[in-house]
Amino acid sequence: MQIKLTPRLEKIANLVKSNHSVADIGTDHGYIAIYLIQNSISPYVIAGDINKKPLESARNNIKEMGLSQRIETRLGSGLSVIKPGEVETVIIAGMGGILIGQLLQEAPEIIATTKEFILQPMQAQEELRKYLVDNGFKIVKDVLVKEDHRIYEIICAEKGQQEVIQEIQYEIGFYIDENPRDLAIEFVEGRINIYRNIIADIKDIAGERINEKLGHCKQRLEALEEVLICLKK
Ligand SMILES: C[S@@+](CC[C@H](N)C(=O)[O-])C[C@H]1O[C@@H](n2cnc3c(N)ncnc32)[C@H](O)[C@@H]1O
Numbered sequence: 001m002q003i004k005l006t007p008r009l010e011k012i013a014n015l016v017k018s019n020h021s022v023a024d025i026g027t028d029h030g031y032i033a034i035y036l037i038q039n040s041i042s043p044y045v046i047a048g049d050i051n052k053k054p055l056e057s058a059r060n061n062i063k064e065m066g067l068s069q070r071i072e073t074r075l076g077s078g079l080s081v082i083k084p085g086e087v088e089t090v091i092i093a094g095m096g097g098i099l100i101g102q103l104l105q106e107a108p109e110i111i112a113t114t115k116e117f118i119l120q121p122m123q124a125q126e127e128l129r130k131y132l133v134d135n136g137f138k139i140v141k142d143v144l145v146k147e148d149h150r151i152y153e154i155i156c157a158e159k160g161q162q163e164v165i166q167e168i169q170y171e172i173g174f175y176i177d178e179n180p181r182d183l184a185i186e187f188v189e190g191r192i193n194i195y196r197n198i199i200a201d202i203k204d205i206a207g208e209r210i211n212e213k214l215g216h217c218k219q220r221l222e223a224l225e226e227v228l229i230c231l232k233k
Pocket residue numbers: 009025026027028029048049050051054076077078092093094095103
């Protein structure tokens with residue numbers, strides 16, 4: 001039976017370079033791992049998870065699909081489940097951006113031998129981009145995908161140096177214009193609404209920290225409005 005992924009998971013899986021062996025960290029159900037093998041994207045996948053229950057569920061799903069020879073499940077935190085040189089691609093999806101940064105930070109020897117990182121933070125996307133830029137990664141793709149009314153951000157990175165032209169790139173990614181136009185516009189408009197609401201909520205409150213926050217929000221709003229104009233041209 002062929003596995004059917006949700007748009008978010010399918011987009012993540014299809015970003016893996018063909019024929020790369022993969023570690024899917026925080027695999028949970030193991031669906032990405034199964035899809036990668038079934039669609040001949042990867043020859044071999046390590047599916048890791050810190051918790052026994054999700055790993056058990058992944059193991060059952062993998063067994064049911066008859067893929068136990070091609071997907072190995074491993075219990076443990078982050079990249080500690082892999083050895084240097086074992087995989088070419090690391091996927092970490094469905095966790096917070098701060099945690100993803102910490103998991104990368106803890107494993108310099110794995111980073112050194114991995115070619116491609118596909119990261120899908122649920123929150124703290126900006127913090128994760130900052131972490132990557134400050135720690136010897138180059139962001140090569142910033143992909144948006146919509147699922148159930150929510151737009152998810154997928155960050156693809158390699159080792160290298162990232163040029164940052166504008167601060168706003170940490171928030172919306174470095175390649176916003178490479179996404180489908182309507183989706184990029186919806187994403188940026190969503191960010192604009194967030195700042196407009198914050199500004200409306202705090203503009204009449206006095207205080208030094210509020211003023212600082214107000215200034216930051218206004219700057220971001222202005223930058224986002226410029227991006228929006230460019231996207232709509
Ligand atoms: C919300 S699920 C995401 C599952 C899947 N990757 C996805 O994107 O749908 C998060 C998974 O990460 C696992 N997890 C949390 N912290 C982890 C860590 N430090 N190392 C490995 N797995 C972790 C959890 O047990 C859980 O199965």
